[in-house]
Amino acid sequence: MRINVSMKKALLLFALCLAIFPASVYGLGSCRTILVRHLKQSESSDAKTVTFEGLDSNGDVVLKTGCRLLNTPSWNSHYRPDAHPYSPQGDPRWPIALFGRKLAAQMGFRIHRSLTRRSYTLRAPGAEKFGRLVRLMNQNLIREHLEPITVLPVAADYVTNAQLLQLAISRDGPILMKVPYDDHNPSLTPHEEAYHLGVVVYPKRLVKRAVEVTKITHDFAELLSQRDPELGSTVGKQIETNRALWLDAGQGNVAMLLGKTRLAYNMQSYQKVFDEDPADERRLGSFLDLFAWFQMQPVDVLLMQLHYLTGVEVDDLLITKTAAAHFRPHLPAEESSKRFLLSAAQRATLNETISDFLEAYTNSPNFKLYDTSKTPTEHAREFIKGLDERLAELSNALGPARR
DSSP: OOOOHHHHHHHHHHHHHHHHOHHIIIIITTTTOOOGGGGOOOOOBSSOOEEEEEEOTTSEEEEEEEBOGGGOBOOOBOOOOTTOTTOOOBOTTHHHHHHOHHHHHHHTOEEEEOTTSSEEEEEEEOHHHHHHHHHHHHHHHHHTTOOOOOEEEEEOOSOOHHHHHHHHTOOBTTBOEEEEEOOSOTTTHHHHHHHHSGGGGSOHHHHHHHHHHHHHHHHHHHHHHHHOHHHIIIIIHHHHHHHHHHHHHHHHHHHHHHHHHHHHTTTOOHHHHHHHOHHHHHHHHHHHHHHHOTTSOHHHHHHHHHHHHHOOOOTTTOSSTTHHHHOOOOSSHHHHOOOOOOOHHHHHHHHHHHHHHHHHHHTSTTOOOOOOOSOHHHHHHHHHHHHHHHHHHHHHHHOSOOO
16 A cells, blocks of 8 residues: 555644644543543452552643553552552553542543553542532532532542541531542552542532541540540540441542442443442441441440440440440451550549540530431432532533633
């Protein structure tokens, strides 16, 4: 086949365009559409599949993955870095699947393939950029008398459990809870992007409950440390650890489930996806329950933890008399299964601290009882029922796609 000079020039010009504009050609169609072929479910790996390339000049996290047979990208991985054993890499496309192609593109998520077809690059908004997007959406949501976003991922290095709880009770206008988003850590950023950006879709009613459980845990741990530093460094630290683990799991596992399920069902609506598999609805409920503890009063979560950790009797103190049947102290086992053998003096101090804390808490002007009549699965069903509409509200509030 002979190729004339003009055709050669055209081919060279086309190749030059691909080199200059790879994102628009391969991933976003001018940054407005994330291609369906980039959201096909991929096999999981135990090896590290995604590399953090840094933050670009637009404030985006840049993640790169290679290709295996037939140019299929290797995204999802169970790989856990040694420094962060509870932070598996996951799949960086989960937030795209969770938000949907339209909203994700509006937020600046992009995927493109290299010219050699040997690697793919995914860009996601970093913490500062993501915060600007949330604030913009909230301005427009409030103006339209719609519920604002109440959880905000914020720039943070790797945080301790106590610091995570402090962030979780840090209010800022309509924001009721903040969660850490480390967007500059090569071993942690892929996990942060995959597992923790989707929390912005949580409804306010769920977040308020989670904040209350967290604040009670944080405040009691501080009071116990003041009364007895040794108890504070053991029992107090452990209840903070447990709550931090539950918060983390109640965000990350939900993002994983929603992202994986949407990828598996070719990005169908949430209502259709969960109608297909009721078991996913039950799993979603169990994950959300770790976050908000639906069938117990928030203070009863604290009391049941103290009973589990120390053996202190709390039956007469519980507001929810069925609390023992709903308390699950098992996640993850090596961190939350500790027990403490207290001296008689320490037990007396703990009982006195509990009594004083409960008196102050129940007499507070902000004290309220939460509805405990619905099961976690019923809460999950309610959440899913409104999620497609909520994503449309966020899309309308955000407007055109961001680069």
